Amino acid sequence: MLGDAQRLTQALMQLAANAVRHTGDGDTVEVGSAVRDGSVLLWVRDTGPGVAPEDHERIFERFVRAGSGPRPVEGAGLGLAIVASIAKAHGGTASVHDPLEGGAQFVLDLPLRPVIDAGATTVVLPAAEAAR
Ligand SMILES: Nc1ncnc2c1ncn2[C@@H]1O[C@H](COP(=O)(O)OP(=O)(O)O)[C@@H](O)[C@H]1O
């Protein structure tokens, strides 16, 4: 795929930082990737408390911080909004899922074919053309 390595790294770092923040001793944080059905999937998964179903969509909005209990002062509820915008700039999506074993799995689903975000207009090139 064609992607902005710096921005994708930034997105994964945001997800990893969240995962670390929401886990403790004995928990695990896992980072993975796969190619499936024309998509590149990049995910960060943790065995922390997970995200309530009613919060699955809204945590990707700006300034939304879900859940209760103590939380560190850093973080303004912008991390996931940035992650979502990076996914969108690549023509893809960011979402959170509930693994059967518990915890949270944040997934970036990005199209394999190159998408060039030219600001207002998004130009999608067929792979063969982009390879030229
Ligand atoms: N790995 C995670 N496990 C559980 N909840 C999470 C996780 N990552 C994010 N969240 C929830 O989503 C909210 C928004 O995350 P984010 O946009 O990164 O903001 P911030 O980290 O500044 O709170 C968090 O406040 C938290 O409620």
Ligand SMILES: [Mg+2]
């Ligand atoms: Mg965050």
